[in-house]
Amino acid sequence: MTSVSSALRAAAAPVWDASLAHPFVRGLGDGTLDETAFRSYIRQDYRFLIDYARLLSLGAARAPRVEWMRRFAGLASSVLEIELSLHRAFAGRWGVSIAELESERAAPATAAYADFLLRVASLGDFAELCAAVAPCMWGYAEIGVALAASATSDRYAEWIDMYASAEFGELAAWSRSLLDEVDGDVERMTEAFVTSSEHELRFWDAAAAPAPRPAAG
Numbered sequence: 001m002t003s004v005s006s007a008l009r010a011a012a013a014p015v016w017d018a019s020l021a022h023p024f025v026r027g028l029g030d031g032t033l034d035e036t037a038f039r040s041y042i043r044q045d046y047r048f049l050i051d052y053a054r055l056l057s058l059g060a061a062r063a064p065r066v067e068w069m070r071r072f073a074g075l076a077s078s079v080l081e082i083e084l085s086l087h088r089a090f091a092g093r094w095g096v097s098i099a100e101l102e103s104e105r106a107a108p109a110t111a112a113y114a115d116f117l118l119r120v121a122s123l124g125d126f127a128e129l130c131a132a133v134a135p136c137m138w139g140y141a142e143i144g145v146a147l148a149a150s151a152t153s154d155r156y157a158e159w160i161d162m163y164a165s166a167e168f169g170e171l172a173a174w175s176r177s178l179l180d181e182v183d184g185d186v187e188r189m190t191e192a193f194v195t196s197s198e199h200e201l202r203f204w205d206a207a208a209a210p211a212p213r214p215a216a217g
Helices: 004-011 013-020 023-030 035-062 066-093 098-103 108-123 126-150 157-164 166-181 186-208
Strands: none
Touching: 004 013, 004 126, 004 166, 004 186, 013 126, 013 186, 023 035, 023 126, 023 157, 023 186, 035 066, 035 098, 035 108, 035 126, 035 186, 066 098, 066 157, 066 166, 108 126, 108 186, 126 157, 126 166, 126 186, 157 166
């Protein structure tokens, strides 16, 4: 019998294939990605992480099991206390200041993705929330591992190594196992998973062709 996680992954396969073949992602692997685009991506990813922490907090609030509450709460805390700090340090090495990160306004693709996730977390059930969360964790792990195996340049090696790491792989595996454990409507879970995957692809689209953004007032 096909697992729920495998069924969801198969449903989103064309989108995931497009993400892996995306010019931005390929540019990370072969080192041809324009640094201006990468710096814009770093700023937008920082903005997204803030809303992702909100999503994880909602996951903790809605989780029906204490073990899941604990894991979601721990992940939210990790994003706020560790991941954002690591992103600030990483951004600094690419010439992006903390002031730039904090003043960055969410681009349309970033805002649309965050809005979708928070809407699912607020209006959907816990299983739909898990399905919406998974593509970010699982998808980045797949991309990281694929690039680590095929990269022909070390220009963006630090970014690749982060998402190809065993630690991030464990997080991706947990997100997959959660999909198989939660009790939910598979059709609604599939819709949430595929839609989230489509937002991931649009995020890559926006990263590849960043528009100038005014600083937040």
